[in-house]
Amino acid sequence: MNLGSISILLAFVAILASAACYLALSLLPPPASRKPPGGPDEPPGLLALARFAFAVSLIMLVGASAQLMIQILKHDFSNAYVVEYTSRDLPLRYLISAFWAGQEGTFLLWAVLLGAIAMVAARTSREMEPPMMLFASLVEVCLISLMLARSPFAPTLGEVPPDGQGLNPLLENPWMAFHPPVLFLGFAASAIPFAYAMAALWRNDYSTWARKVTPWAALSFALLGAGISLGAYWAYTVLGWGGFWGWDPVENSSLVPWIFTAASLHALLVVRTKGTWQPTALLLCISSFLLVMYSTFLTRSGILSNFSVHSFSNMGISSHLVVWLAFFTVISLAGLLLRLGRIPRTREGQRALKATAASQESLLHWALVVLSLLGALIIAGTSAPIISGGLAALGHKVPALGRWLPSSASNVGTPYYARSTTPMAVLVAVLMALAPIFSWRDTRAKQVVRRVRGPIAAAVVSAVVAAVLGVRHPAMLMLIAFAVMALVANGAVLVRSPLRVHRLGSYLTHVGVALLLVGAVSSTMYGTTTKLVLPINKPVAAQGYAITYRGMRPAPPGGRPTMEIYFTNGHGGSFTATPVVFTSRQGQTVTEPYVRKFPLHDLYISPSGPPEATDANRVVLTQGKDQDVAGYTLRFVKFAAGSMSGNSIRVGVQVAVRHNGQVETLVPALTVESSGTRTSEAATTKDGRLQLQIAGISAEEHAVMLSVAGSAVSPSSSTEAAAIELGTKPLINAVWLGTLLVVLGGLLTIYRRGKELRQWEDAQLTAAVPERAPSAVA
Structure with a gap:
C-alpha cells in the first residue's frame, strides 16, 4: 500500500x-448558547475531539x-x-488539470473542497455545529468510501509502461483548469444547506437555521451557476458543438440542483421575512x-454511458452510489415525515396571514411551483433511459404488458x-x-x-421588433416579450x-436571467x-x-494545426479565421471552432473534419438555405417523394435555381439497388448551362x-x-x-445575507450578556 492509499x-x-x-454531541441536550471558540468557555472535550x-x-x-x-508531475506510471x-x-x-480528469481524481477533489467548506461552516454555526457537522461528516464519509472502492492510487497492472495514454484532446484546454474545480466547489x-436542514430536523429547532443557511445556499447557487457558465462557454468556443447547451445528462446534472437551489433561496426569503414556509424550505x-x-x-455509474458523450463508464462503484443515494434519501424523508407535524408554520406569537394575490409572497409561491416543475421535467428527461429500461424489463417479464411498454432503454432528444x-421559461419570465412591481x-x-x-411598453416594442425580424412562433414571441419586461422592471x-x-x-440575478433567455432564444432558434x-x-x-480556404497552417510550438480561411465582405472588411483540426495520437479527429465576435452576433466557423481531396465542383446544400454557384443561386427545398420498386429505392431532391431574375425547379434523383449500386439521374437548367x-x-x-x-x-x-x-x-x-450577472447577483446575496447574519448574531450575544450594575462610590 502506497502513501496516497x-x-x-x-x-x-x-x-x-x-x-x-x-x-454523541447531537444526542445531548442542546446548550442554551455557546460562545465562539477561544472565549472564556472553551468547547467541551468531545467537541474539540470532533473538530480535531x-x-x-x-x-x-x-x-x-x-x-x-507529485506522481502526475513526476510521470510516475506505476x-x-x-x-x-x-x-x-x-x-x-x-x-495539473489531469488531477481531476478522471472519476477517482474528481472524488478526491470533491472531498477536499467539502472538508474545507465544512470547517468554515463549523466555525460559524455556533449551537447548531454538532448536528450540522454530523451530516456534513456523513457526506464526507460517502466520498472517501468511494475512493476506497476506486482508488486514485491503484497500481498499474503488469509491466510499468514508459509513457502514459495522455489526456483526452478535448480536455487539453485552459478552461479545464477552471470549470471542474468551480463546479465541484x-x-x-450544496452539502451545507442539506446539513443545516437535517440539523434543524434533528434538534426540532427551527428558530435560527434559515438565517444561518441562506449565505451557504447563495454560495452553492453562485458556484453552480459559475460552473455551468464556464462549461457552456467552453462547449461553445472550444468543443465545436455549434452551441452552448446540448441537454446532455452531465450538463443537466448541475443545472437541476442549481434550479432547486434557486427555489430554496426564494423559500428561505419567506421564512426569514414572514416566518412561514418552513417545511417547504427544508424540503428544497x-x-x-x-x-x-x-x-x-x-x-458516474455507467448507466448512461450509451446515452451521454460525457458520462463515465461503469468503474465498479455503481452499487456504492446506489447505497449512499438510498441512505441519504431515507434519512431525509424519515426526518421530514417524523417532524412534519411539529414544524412551525408561523413565527412564535404571530397569527398566520393568508397571502393576497397581489403580493410578493404570492409571487414567490408560484415561483417555487414553476422552478420545481421545471427541474422535475428536466430530471425526468435525464432519467428517461432508466425509466424506459425499467419498463422494458417489466415488459419482458410480463409479456401481456409488453405491447404497451418500450422494448428497450431509450433517451429523449x-x-x-x-x-x-x-412554457416554464415563459412563466419564469x-x-x-x-417581482419588482408587487x-x-x-x-x-x-x-x-x-x-x-414602462415594462409593458418595452415588452410590446420587443415583441413587435422580434416579429419584424422574423420571429413567428407565439411561444418565442411571448418569451422574448416577457424576458424584456423582466429586464426593464428589475433594471429600473x-x-x-x-x-x-x-x-x-x-x-441583478433577475436581469441576468432575462438577458440569458433573450440570448438563448435568439442564438439557438434564429441563427443560421x-x-x-x-x-x-x-x-x-x-x-x-x-x-477562401488557403490551406493548413502547421502547428506552432505547443500549439495545434489550423485551417487558414480568409473572409472578405463587400464593405472592405476582412479577417482570417483559424479553426483547429487535427488527428490525435488516439486516432480521434479533434476540431475547435473559430468564433468571430461582433456586437450583436457571432460568426461561428466550425470544421467538419480534416481537409480532403475532393471534386472541386461539389456543393453541400442545407434545406432552406441559399448558396451561390457559378452565377446561379441554389436552394434545397425538400426531398421529393421517394418510391420503391422491387429491390431498389428512388429518392429525389427538389432544388430551386435562380438566375437572371428567373426561378426554375430541378429534381435530380438517386436510385439505390439492394446490391448497393447507385444510379444518379441528373437535372439540367432550361438554358442547358448547369447540371x-x-x-x-x-x-x-x-x-x-x-455535383455541379x-x-x-x-x-x-x-x-x-x-x-x-x-x-x-x-x-x-x-x-x-446574463450568466455573469446571475453569478454576480449570487455573490452579492452572499455578502448581504452573511453581513445580516453576523449583525444578528452579535445582537443575540449582546442581549445575552446582563448589564453590569454600577459600582458603589464610597
Whole structure:
C-alpha cells in the first residue's frame, strides 16, 4: 500500500471518528448558547475531539492530493491513474488539470473542497455545529468510501509502461483548469444547506437555521451557476458543438440542483421575512443535495454511458452510489415525515396571514411551483433511459404488458426539452417581471399601474421588433416579450438605487436571467447554419462573405494545426479565421471552432473534419438555405417523394435555381439497388448551362451534396478542400453577460445575507450578556 492509499484510509478513519463524536454531541441536550471558540468557555472535550478528527481527515486528504499531484508531475506510471490520464509530452498546465480528469481524481477533489467548506461552516454555526457537522461528516464519509472502492492510487497492472495514454484532446484546454474545480466547489457547498436542514430536523429547532443557511445556499447557487457558465462557454468556443447547451445528462446534472437551489433561496426569503414556509424550505434545501447525489449516480455509474458523450463508464462503484443515494434519501424523508407535524408554520406569537394575490409572497409561491416543475421535467428527461429500461424489463417479464411498454432503454432528444421547458421559461419570465412591481403587503392598483407601464411598453416594442425580424412562433414571441419586461422592471430598481446595489442581488440575478433567455432564444432558434465545401484558393460566396480556404497552417510550438480561411465582405472588411483540426495520437479527429465576435452576433466557423481531396465542383446544400454557384443561386427545398420498386429505392431532391431574375425547379434523383449500386439521374437548367447530380444525402441534417457540371462551371478536378459549418449566433453575447450577472447577483446575496447574519448574531450575544450594575462610590 502506497502513501496516497494510506492517507485516504487514515482520512476515512478520522472522519468516522469525527462523525461519531458529533453524533454523541447531537444526542445531548442542546446548550442554551455557546460562545465562539477561544472565549472564556472553551468547547467541551468531545467537541474539540470532533473538530480535531475532522481536521485530521482533511489534512490526510490534502496529503493524498499532494501525493497524486507529485506522481502526475513526476510521470510516475506505476500509478494506473497517471498512466490513463497523462503523458510525458503534456504541458504543465494540462498535467495539473489531469488531477481531476478522471472519476477517482474528481472524488478526491470533491472531498477536499467539502472538508474545507465544512470547517468554515463549523466555525460559524455556533449551537447548531454538532448536528450540522454530523451530516456534513456523513457526506464526507460517502466520498472517501468511494475512493476506497476506486482508488486514485491503484497500481498499474503488469509491466510499468514508459509513457502514459495522455489526456483526452478535448480536455487539453485552459478552461479545464477552471470549470471542474468551480463546479465541484458548488457540489461541495450544496452539502451545507442539506446539513443545516437535517440539523434543524434533528434538534426540532427551527428558530435560527434559515438565517444561518441562506449565505451557504447563495454560495452553492453562485458556484453552480459559475460552473455551468464556464462549461457552456467552453462547449461553445472550444468543443465545436455549434452551441452552448446540448441537454446532455452531465450538463443537466448541475443545472437541476442549481434550479432547486434557486427555489430554496426564494423559500428561505419567506421564512426569514414572514416566518412561514418552513417545511417547504427544508424540503428544497434537502432536495438540492439529493439531486446532486442522484446526478452523480446517473453520470458516474455507467448507466448512461450509451446515452451521454460525457458520462463515465461503469468503474465498479455503481452499487456504492446506489447505497449512499438510498441512505441519504431515507434519512431525509424519515426526518421530514417524523417532524412534519411539529414544524412551525408561523413565527412564535404571530397569527398566520393568508397571502393576497397581489403580493410578493404570492409571487414567490408560484415561483417555487414553476422552478420545481421545471427541474422535475428536466430530471425526468435525464432519467428517461432508466425509466424506459425499467419498463422494458417489466415488459419482458410480463409479456401481456409488453405491447404497451418500450422494448428497450431509450433517451429523449432535444425536442422533449424544448417542448417541456419553453412554457416554464415563459412563466419564469412573467414572475420575474412582476417581482419588482408587487410589495410584501397587498399592492394598490394605482401603484401597480404606475410601476408596470414602462415594462409593458418595452415588452410590446420587443415583441413587435422580434416579429419584424422574423420571429413567428407565439411561444418565442411571448418569451422574448416577457424576458424584456423582466429586464426593464428589475433594471429600473437597480437604476433607482445605484448606491444600494449590494442589497439588490436578487434583482441583478433577475436581469441576468432575462438577458440569458433573450440570448438563448435568439442564438439557438434564429441563427443560421450553412454547410460549405471550400476548394483550396477558390472563393465561395456565403452569408455576405467571399470565403477562401488557403490551406493548413502547421502547428506552432505547443500549439495545434489550423485551417487558414480568409473572409472578405463587400464593405472592405476582412479577417482570417483559424479553426483547429487535427488527428490525435488516439486516432480521434479533434476540431475547435473559430468564433468571430461582433456586437450583436457571432460568426461561428466550425470544421467538419480534416481537409480532403475532393471534386472541386461539389456543393453541400442545407434545406432552406441559399448558396451561390457559378452565377446561379441554389436552394434545397425538400426531398421529393421517394418510391420503391422491387429491390431498389428512388429518392429525389427538389432544388430551386435562380438566375437572371428567373426561378426554375430541378429534381435530380438517386436510385439505390439492394446490391448497393447507385444510379444518379441528373437535372439540367432550361438554358442547358448547369447540371445537378446527387452525390450524397444526409436526412438527419436535412442536407444534400450535389455535383455541379455544365458550361457555366469550370472543369472539375481533384483538389484539396475543407468542409466547414458557417453559422451566425444573434445576441449570443446576451447569454454570457446574463450568466455573469446571475453569478454576480449570487455573490452579492452572499455578502448581504452573511453581513445580516453576523449583525444578528452579535445582537443575540449582546442581549445575552446582563448589564453590569454600577459600582458603589464610597
